[in-house]
Amino acid sequence: MADSNVVLLDFWPSSYGMRVKIALAEKGISYECKQEDLEAKSSLLLEMNPVHKMIPVLIHNAKPICESLNIVQYIDEAWKHKSSLLPSDPYKRSQARFWGDYIDKNVYNAVKRVWSGKGKEQEEWKKELIECLKRLEDELGDKAYFGGEEFGYVDVALVPFTSWFYTVETFGKLSIEDECPTLVAWAKRCMQKETVASSLPHPEQIYAFALQYKHRHGLQ
Amino acid sequence: MADSNVVLLDFWPSSYGMRVKIALAEKGISYECKQEDLEAKSSLLLEMNPVHKMIPVLIHNAKPICESLNIVQYIDEAWKHKSSLLPSDPYKRSQARFWGDYIDKNVYNAVKRVWSGKGKEQEEWKKELIECLKRLEDELGDKAYFGGEEFGYVDVALVPFTSWFYTVETFGKLSIEDECPTLVAWAKRCMQKETVASSLPHPEQIYAFALQYKHRHGLQ
Structure with missing residues (x-):
């Protein structure tokens, strides 16, 4: 079952979206993945990333995190229990x-x-x-x-x-x-x-x- | 007295260099500041930042850290005792x-x-x-x-x-x-x-x- 608290706004050929998927998989987090049509962006995307209006966006407990490497760091820090992505030093x-x-x-x-x-x-x-x-x-x-x-x-x-x-x-x-x-x-x-x-x-x-x-x- | 273990390669009008100076000041770290001539870069700069060849570079215990916001995060993490720059959440x-x-x-x-x-x-x-x-x-x-x-x-x-x-x-x-x-x-x-x-x-x-x-x- 996908964790309804974690939603990824994605566009499948995007390498930036793939980064987030790998990080979520490394942490064992289930999530709902919504594909965006970049030529007709959803109102959810525009609301969640009003500055750049780009995927990927991770929505965790209804709050958006944008920019793929920022999301990867967020995932690493919010789910600390498993598979550290960044070293501690x-x-x-x-x-x-x-x-x-x-x-x-x-x-x-x-x-x-x-x-x-x-x-x-x-x-x-x-x-x-x-x-x-x-x-x-x-x-x-x-x-x-x-x-x-x-x-x-x-x-x-x-x-x-x-x-x-x-x-x-x-x-x-x-x-x-x-x-x-x-x-x-x-x-x-x-x-x-x-x-x-x-x-x-x-x-x-x-x-x-x-x-x-x-x-x-x-x-x- | 400047801490000889902390050296900043800088160019004074650079807003990026100023970021590092503020972060060091916030943490109360003394350091040696070396001004670079960007039209005749020092061999030290070229050695410490071979990829971008740009200031600022922070050299801590002879090891270089490059890119200003990366340096600010490093300073925040390496000197944890005082004035957190990033929130903990x-x-x-x-x-x-x-x-x-x-x-x-x-x-x-x-x-x-x-x-x-x-x-x-x-x-x-x-x-x-x-x-x-x-x-x-x-x-x-x-x-x-x-x-x-x-x-x-x-x-x-x-x-x-x-x-x-x-x-x-x-x-x-x-x-x-x-x-x-x-x-x-x-x-x-x-x-x-x-x-x-x-x-x-x-x-x-x-x-x-x-x-x-x-x-x-x-x-x-």
């Missing part, structure tokens, strides 16, 4: 937040511009994306997860974007695995976790969504 | 982080574009800045500080930008006090705190800096 926490912020500032735009772009601009964005992923790969190093042995905050922040890799590779004509084998191995490791696998759509669903999006926006 | 924490993020995404750009812009574009940016400040004023409401009775995280995030208001008003030919009287009253209230007043440069120093910047970049 202040320095390690600051490093996790730094990389979460780095992902927010760089990965979404680079991913979107590669799959939706074309020509010379697309080539430039491919370079930017690979540079960004290689930097993250460097940060991962030989650790199992970004925080060390345990799956945590930075993994939650990044792994949803890997469900877009097939789309990026197909439209961008590149192999992320050739460029960043360690990062792709990490993504596969994350996908072995039920909490991740159950929160990410199949890469081909994402591809079908992207194809339709490009048709609709004249980006073919 | 998870929901209130999430709201404070939301508004800190809102300020990061909106205020710097709007402020800079008003004082450095001109013509029709400047007029548009003036509208955007006032809209953004009015939204923050709404959030403040009739509270003494953003978090309630106590000075805290959102105040630390926003108040440094008020040292730029004189510059914005002079170059932009507007009165922020006429538009947002409650917000300006809040700024004056914050400035009565020694921890804030001692961390912000005089508005005329900022104006002189901006004037010189505009000359140097042909923005007259």
Whole structure:
């Protein structure tokens, strides 16, 4: 049974929404998930996130929390009993937040511009994306997860974007695995976790969504 | 005596650097402040913040923490003994982080574009800045500080930008006090705190800096 006190306003292809689903799954929280039509946003979404009017929004006991990494931190702090996502050490926490912020500032735009772009601009964005992923790969190093042995905050922040890799590779004509084998191995490791696998759509669903999006926006 | 274990890499007109100074002052932490020349960055800055190569950087026990609101959270967590900047309640924490993020995404750009812009574009940016400040004023409401009775995280995030208001008003030919009287009253209230007043440069120093910047970049 879903806990009626926890509602997620979501749009399934959104990597930001996936982050929240993974965090909720890690904590074992049941919830009601409402899909939004972003071209006809619900009055609930507009009421719950009047500033940005964007998903995801987590509604807990009728109170909204917005912005995906803020929601992930909220989940970590409100349900402390299980699976800490952020480490307890202040320095390690600051490093996790730094990389979460780095992902927010760089990965979404680079991913979107590669799959939706074309020509010379697309080539430039491919370079930017690979540079960004290689930097993250460097940060991962030989650790199992970004925080060390345990799956945590930075993994939650990044792994949803890997469900877009097939789309990026197909439209961008590149192999992320050739460029960043360690990062792709990490993504596969994350996908072995039920909490991740159950929160990410199949890469081909994402591809079908992207194809339709490009048709609709004249980006073919 | 400055604590040699705490070093701040700073550039004095930066609102982001001011945030860190206020947080350190709130906690009563002595530190060494090193001014950076952003046109000839020190090897220490490049080593401590290889990703963004930007100030502020807090170096604590030889380990760097980057990105101003991340540093403020680190300071709050590493020196827990005094003056909590973030509330302890998870929901209130999430709201404070939301508004800190809102300020990061909106205020710097709007402020800079008003004082450095001109013509029709400047007029548009003036509208955007006032809209953004009015939204923050709404959030403040009739509270003494953003978090309630106590000075805290959102105040630390926003108040440094008020040292730029004189510059914005002079170059932009507007009165922020006429538009947002409650917000300006809040700024004056914050400035009565020694921890804030001692961390912000005089508005005329900022104006002189901006004037010189505009000359140097042909923005007259």
